[in-house]
Amino acid sequence: MRFVDEFSDPGLAANLLRTIEDIATQPWRIMEVCGGQTHTIISNGIDQLLPAHVTLVHGPGCPVCVTPLEMIDRALAIAAMTDVIFCSFGDMLRVPGTNSDLYKVRAGGGDVRVVYSPLDAVTIAEQNPDNHVVFFGVGFETTAPANAMAVRAAQQRGIKNFSVLISHVLVPPAIEAIMSAPERRVDAFLAAGHVCAVMGTTTYQALADTHQIPIVVTGFEALDVLDGIRRCVRQLEGGRFTVENAYSRVVQSDGNTIAQDLLHDMFEVTDRPWRGIGTIPSSGWRLREEYASFDAERRFGVGHITAEESPLCRAGEVLQGFIKPTECEAFGTTCTPRTPLGAPMVSTEGACAAYHHRGTVAQDAAR
Amino acid sequence: MTDLAAWTCPLPLRDYPCVTIAHGGGGQLGADLVNHLFLPAFGAPAAGAELTDAAVIEPGNEKLAFTTDSYVVQPLFFPGSDIGAMSVNGTVNDLAMVGAVPLALSTAFVLEEGLEMATLHAIALSMGRAAANAGVRLVTGDTKVVDAGHGDGVYITTTGIGVIPPGVTISPDRAGAGDHVIVSGPVGQHGIAVLSKREGLDFGTTIESDCAPLADAVASIIATGTDVHVLRDLTRGGLLAGLCELAEAGSVGVKVDESLIPVPDAVMAACRFLGLDPLSVANEGTFVAFVAPADSDRVLEALHARPESRGAAVIGEVVSDHQGIVIGRTKLGGTRVLSRPLGEQLPRIC
Numbered sequence: 001m002r003f004v005d006e007f008s009d010p011g012l013a014a015n016l017l018r019t020i021e022d023i024a025t026q027p028w029r030i031m032e033v034c035g036g037q038t039h040t041i042i043s044n045g046i047d048q049l050l051p052a053h054v055t056l057v058h059g060p061g062c063p064v065c066v067t068p069l070e071m072i073d074r075a076l077a078i079a080a081m082t083d084v085i086f087c088s089f090g091d092m093l094r095v096p097g098t099n100s101d102l103y104k105v106r107a108g109g110g111d112v113r114v115v116y117s118p119l120d121a122v123t124i125a126e127q128n129p130d131n132h133v134v135f136f137g138v139g140f141e142t143t144a145p146a147n148a149m150a151v152r153a154a155q156q157r158g159i160k161n162f163s164v165l166i167s168h169v170l171v172p173p174a175i176e177a178i179m180s181a182p183e184r185r186v187d188a189f190l191a192a193g194h195v196c197a198v199m200g201t202t203t204y205q206a207l208a209d210t211h212q213i214p215i216v217v218t219g220f221e222a223l224d225v226l227d228g229i230r231r232c233v234r235q236l237e238g239g240r241f242t243v244e245n246a247y248s249r250v251v252q253s254d255g256n257t258i259a260q261d262l263l264h265d266m267f268e269v270t271d272r273p274w275r276g277i278g279t280i281p282s283s284g285w286r287l288r289e290e291y292a293s294f295d296a297e298r299r300f301g302v303g304h305i306t307a308e309e310s311p312l313c314r315a316g317e318v319l320q321g322f323i324k325p326t327e328c329e330a331f332g333t334t335c336t337p338r339t340p341l342g343a344p345m346v347s348t349e350g351a352c353a354a355y356h357h358r359g360t361v362a363q364d365a366a367r
Numbered sequence: 368m369t370d371l372a373a374w375t376c377p378l379p380l381r382d383y384p385c386v387t388i389a390h391g392g393g394g395q396l397g398a399d400l401v402n403h404l405f406l407p408a409f410g411a412p413a414a415g416a417e418l419t420d421a422a423v424i425e426p427g428n429e430k431l432a433f434t435t436d437s438y439v440v441q442p443l444f445f446p447g448s449d450i451g452a453m454s455v456n457g458t459v460n461d462l463a464m465v466g467a468v469p470l471a472l473s474t475a476f477v478l479e480e481g482l483e484m485a486t487l488h489a490i491a492l493s494m495g496r497a498a499a500n501a502g503v504r505l506v507t508g509d510t511k512v513v514d515a516g517h518g519d520g521v522y523i524t525t526t527g528i529g530v531i532p533p534g535v536t537i538s539p540d541r542a543g544a545g546d547h548v549i550v551s552g553p554v555g556q557h558g559i560a561v562l563s564k565r566e567g568l569d570f571g572t573t574i575e576s577d578c579a580p581l582a583d584a585v586a587s588i589i590a591t592g593t594d595v596h597v598l599r600d601l602t603r604g605g606l607l608a609g610l611c612e613l614a615e616a617g618s619v620g621v622k623v624d625e626s627l628i629p630v631p632d633a634v635m636a637a638c639r640f641l642g643l644d645p646l647s648v649a650n651e652g653t654f655v656a657f658v659a660p661a662d663s664d665r666v667l668e669a670l671h672a673r674p675e676s677r678g679a680a681v682i683g684e685v686v687s688d689h690q691g692i693v694i695g696r697t698k699l700g701g702t703r704v705l706s707r708p709l710g711e712q713l714p715r716i717c
Contacts, residue, residue: 005635010626010698010700013699043644044699044701045697045699046699048702091642103383104385104387107383116568222699
């Protein structure tokens with residue numbers, strides 16, 4: 001195995017597509033939870049290759065999309081402070097806050113750096129004892145262990161000028177919220193494989209039972225996604241609803257217990273606002289009191305910063321699969337990839353941006 | 368004080384009261400800067416300026432190509448090349464993209480106080496070798512030194528002039544429906560070589576920059592008698608930025624088959640690891656050509672005979688619909704719009 005292109009083999013993909021075509025007799029709507037899977041779907045054109053009655057709904061699993069506006073504003077406030085080195089994963093740089101983004105803060109003299117690992121930020125803190133280094137710790141259960149590790153590393157190495165701005169969110173409460181909503185329009189879920197690699201799969205069985213929905217733990221390559229869809233359709237057609245693991249080369253049912261221990265030691269569950277969706281109870285993590293000195297929100301006193309979403313933006317409904325991007329009044333008019341109102345219009349794999357590009361082509365072809 | 372309201376197309380730029388790093392990433396924001404700030408501000412003297420790799424000027428009977436470029440790469444030395452060779456080859460390549468035979472280059476240095484003399488010497492030696500290899504003379508130059516902390520060691524600006532052979536007209540507006548789109552070699556190597564060195568990433572194999580002069584490869588195509596319609600050097604923003612610019616400038620659509628685009632395994636693996644799209648990663652010795660379908664075999668034959676373009680391949684065609692837009696047929700047979708990044712490519716979180 002070279003692990004370069006084996007899991008996107010066109011011949012095997014065609015077989016899976018034929019199988020899905022053969023077994024899908026009714027219209028089904030399947031939500032992929034994770035932004036990484038959305039990326040795979042869009043970049044391979046999988047949504048167009050499926051039978052027309054099997055529809056994919058892009059879920060709220062892109063950390064860029066769901067990090068709340070107020071948290072972006074808090075990040076911007078900290079990043080603009082003198083003596084702060086603000087470290088972030090790259091794709092948070094262009095996410096618009098209320099009046100600015102991290103690019104503009106950098107252009108205005110802020111020290112904003114792109115890092116590939118939170119541990120890099122710890123090293124930057126060690127090398128710059130006169131500065132305070134803040135890492136923007138966003139994301140789901142997947143990125144949380146590395147952020148916890150960074151805090152642990154800073155603690156062990158006696159590094160005091162390091163903290164994290166934590167905005168962690170959790171997948172199961174989001175699925176619960178989507179399935180409990182009266183507008184519910186999802187028949188099955190592709191669960192995010194890497195979240196399950198950390199947390200295991202057992203928590204999902206209760207969701208499958210309660211809401212009578214198939215949940216298939218799915219990986220991120222083209223064949224993984226197609227296999228996840230095939231398994232969802234097979235369950236739906238057979239009237240079954242259970243948790244299946246289609247990503248067994250990475251995910252074990254117990255997950256990574258070492259990471260879980262670290263997470264439980266460092267984080268506690270908290271209510272979190274989701275951008276465009278609103279607050280979901282017990283849907284995130286924050287640092288426990290004993291790690292308060294590593295919590296940038298407390299250290300810099302930015303917890304009071306709140307923000308109002310654009311009233312025009314319906315990203316939340318898009319992210320929950322209630323509407324398609326094209327059903328939003330702002331779509332393509334006040335909200336475009338150049339002037340995004342909401343995060344799904346920001347990155348090329350964001351649901352709104354993806355539809356926007358495709359719409360341009362459709363109009364052009366029609367002309 | 369700039370009057371923001373007076374800008375010709377204020378929408379995108381109003382959002383950016385300051386220059387951001389994304390304006391230099393070779394994407395849409397950089398193009399906005401040229402179209403909505405520089406050209407209107409320059410006014411009449413810039414009338415007729417063509418946004419090709421090199422300008423074509425005709426002082427007498429001869430057609431001259433004229434271009435300039437600045438080089439600000441970090442680190443200064445990276446696998447397969449360095450800032451010195453890049454500053455020569457990059458400008459030679461811009462001249463080559465209008466079919467010119469490069470004649471001479473100027474070299475301007477902005478040096479940072481404290482730069483080691485041995486480093487500067489190594490860069491200068493590399494420039495000399497690259498110029499000899501490309502058959503171009505380094506005829507004039509300038510040196511300035513800035514205070515420590517005000518530069519990144521060395522910035523180099525080179526300006527080049529070349530002669531376009533009679534009868535050769537290469538320009539984006541010559542793109543025609545049916546033209547074959549040829550890429551001269553595998554894409555993505557330069558950007559990954561620089562990034563892996565800068566970030567200290569080890570992929571278990573060394574990916575080398577493709578940095579090379581392309582004037583001889585272009586001359587070899589022209590020597591086959593082919594009427595080359597369009598050429599584009601694929602630098603910042605990679606293949607996608609190049610194709611998108613050409614689709615817009617030529618008011619044509621471009622269709623590519625992603626399974627035909629040569630991407631080295633190591634580049635693909637590194638890009639997947641880093642969350643980058645290899646089609647948007649920088650190159651320094653790779654170009655695309657649009658030629659009539661009847662010419663495409665002999666163009667490929669000429670390119671395959673040269674080491675810097677041994678991996679050349681037809682990757683798609685020019686179409687008359689979806690003007691200004693590049694569509695990719697994915698390896699699985701779906702389609703997607705291939706858009707250029709807005710600014711620099713941003714690694715994804717997950």
